[in-house]
Amino acid sequence: MPKAAQRMGLIRHDEAIQAARELGLLQEQLIFLGYPDFCTLEIWNSHWGDCLPAKGMLTEIREVPYKNAFRPGAPYKADEILKDLKTIIKEFNPTKIFLSHPADHNGDHRALYLFTRIALLDLKEKVQVELYPYLIHFKRWPDPKGYKPQERLNPPGFFANQISWQIYNLTPEEVNCNCRAIKGHSSQYKSSPKYLLSFIRSNELFGDFPVVPLGRRRNSIPLQLSRKKDPEKIPEELLDEEQASFVGIEDTYISLEKNNVVFIIDLSRPLGKNVGVSLFVFGYNETKAFAETPKIHVKFGAFEHKIFDQDRQLPMDMLNVNRKPKEINIQIPLEVLGNPHYILTSVRTYMGSVPLDWTSWRILELIE
Numbered sequence: 001m002p003k004a005a006q007r008m009g010l011i012r013h014d015e016a017i018q019a020a021r022e023l024g025l026l027q028e029q030l031i032f033l034g035y036p037d038f039c040t041l042e043i044w045n046s047h048w049g050d051c052l053p054a055k056g057m058l059t060e061i062r063e064v065p066y067k068n069a070f071r072p073g074a075p076y077k078a079d080e081i082l083k084d085l086k087t088i089i090k091e092f093n094p095t096k097i098f099l100s101h102p103a104d105h106n107g108d109h110r111a112l113y114l115f116t117r118i119a120l121l122d123l124k125e126k127v128q129v130e131l132y133p134y135l136i137h138f139k140r141w142p143d144p145k146g147y148k149p150q151e152r153l154n155p156p157g158f159f160a161n162q163i164s165w166q167i168y169n170l171t172p173e174e175v176n177c178n179c180r181a182i183k184g185h186s187s188q189y190k191s192s193p194k195y196l197l198s199f200i201r202s203n204e205l206f207g208d209f210p211v212v213p214l215g216r217r218r219n220s221i222p223l224q225l226s227r228k229k230d231p232e233k234i235p236e237e238l239l240d241e242e243q244a245s246f247v248g249i250e251d252t253y254i255s256l257e258k259n260n261v262v263f264i265i266d267l268s269r270p271l272g273k274n275v276g277v278s279l280f281v282f283g284y285n286e287t288k289a290f291a292e293t294p295k296i297h298v299k300f301g302a303f304e305h306k307i308f309d310q311d312r313q314l315p316m317d318m319l320n321v322n323r324k325p326k327e328i329n330i331q332i333p334l335e336v337l338g339n340p341h342y343i344l345t346s347v348r349t350y351m352g353s354v355p356l357d358w359t360s361w362r363i364l365e366l367i368e
Contacts, residue, residue: 005058006065009034011187013068019184022177033084034069036061036076041107044114045280046310048078048291078115079291085119089127098132102209103159103360105137114344114361118290121342132166132206142198149175153201165207175200209360214343215367216256245272247349248357250326254345254364260320260331265347270325271302275351280361281332283340293338298330334366341366 017027035043036056043054053062053075064074070088074080089097099116100109113133120129135141141156149172155165170178179200183189189196248268255262263279271277277300283293297308298319305321307314320331337343342365348358 002056002058002060005037005056006061008187009037009059009066012185013066015185015187018186019181022181022184031070031088032066032068033081034064034066034072034074035081037108039076039108040081040111040115043076043078043081044111045295045297047076048295048310051077051310053077081115082119082122082290085115086122089119089123089129093127094129096130096132098134098206101133101135101207102362103138104135105139109136110361117344117363118284121284121286122290131208133208134204134206136199142201145198146194147179147197147200149179149200149202151201152203153199153205155205155207159207163207163209165205168204168206170202170204175202209362211342211363211365213367214254214256214261214364216258245275245351246356247271247275247277249347249349249359252347252359256366257331259334261334261337261343263328263330263332263345263347265328265330267326267328267349271300273302275349275356276301277328278348278350279328279330280344280346280348281337282344283334283337284342284344285338286341288338293340294336296332296337300328 013032016032017030020027020030036054036059038057039054047054054077055062056076059065062076064072064076066072070084071080074084097116097120100106100112102110102113104110104113116131120127120131135156138156142153144151155163159165179197182196182200185196246268247270250266250268251264252266253264261281263281265277265279267277279296279298279300281296281298283296284290285293295310296314297310298321299306299308300323307316307319318333318336322329334340342363344361344363346359346361349356
């Protein structure tokens with residue numbers, strides 16, 4: 001129930017304080033933003049500028065309800081999250097930021113990474129920061145599960161050639177400290193002790209995707225490893241109907257041709273009538289506020305597609321789309337993206353509201 005969800009937010013607030021105390025931090029050194037669980041990726045996708053604030057999936061409200069938050073009453077809008085992060089970063093002036101990974105299966109974790117990257121682009125003349133993304137939710141990882149403090153935390157094989165991982169070895173005392181901190185999140189620990197204890201290992205693991213240069217003289221680039229017809233990639237948690245309709249993203253290629261960004265999306269099978277594909281392409285222009293730049297979302301069904309800038313539907317002739325049964329080719333004029341210096345992009349497939357497959361959000365830098 002909504003009120004119970006708000007109370008859980010207060011419980012997790014207190015547990016986070018307890019966990020941080022084990023790591024040597026005082027309550028006065030912690031900041032809580034108070035934005036909604038299961039909702040911040042939706043806010044990133046669709047609630048910029050003049051769009052209405054999002055409605056929390058659990059709390060069913062549209063603003064930060066907590067008096068102990070950084071800014072109580074802040075609307076559930078992307079501009080507000082970005083504003084808060086920029087204020088905190090400017091005041092603290094960090095040299096390192098540790099944050100959740102763009103490949104994390106938790107949407108809120110992906111959103112935090114994306115908002116932070118935009119905040120740092122906005123502040124790049126004022127703050128010089130190294131990012132240390134860490135992965136939490138990913139299929140069949142960590143492996144093996146359970147409390148194994150003597151073993152190492154190794155990256156998923158899926159990312160072996162895509163990310164340069166950094167390993168920080170821990171002392172036995174630091175391993176024990178981590179364990180006490182995780183147990184401090186008691187409401188979550190009670191429900192998933194084996195999973196959470198899987199992160200008590202002899203090292204910490206950090207790694208980020210590189211920003212990809214995209215120029216007219218470069219060939220198309222794949223943004224993820226091939227997953228050619230691997231039946232084990234179908235998520236086991238899907239229902240039988242969803243597994244039968246599963247459409248995977250085999251590869252995504254991007255190139256810059258004249259004044260167009262070209263996307264080629266290879267699918268594992270043709271789309272069924274209940275399955276869709278969404279391509280997100282957000283432009284970042286250094287001379288404009290990010291809230292004011294286009295947030296293009298192209299939605300494909302089995303037989304048709306629609307183009308949106310957040311919740312506003314755009315004319316079909318703004319983009320050039322060519323389709324084959326298992327391939328989608330989209331050409332987007334740079335002008336439609338606000339003549340960007342950077343592009344942030346991701347692709348996902350879904351059945352109704354159920355996610356099937358997706359690519360990690362990636363950042364491209366446009367160069368000559």
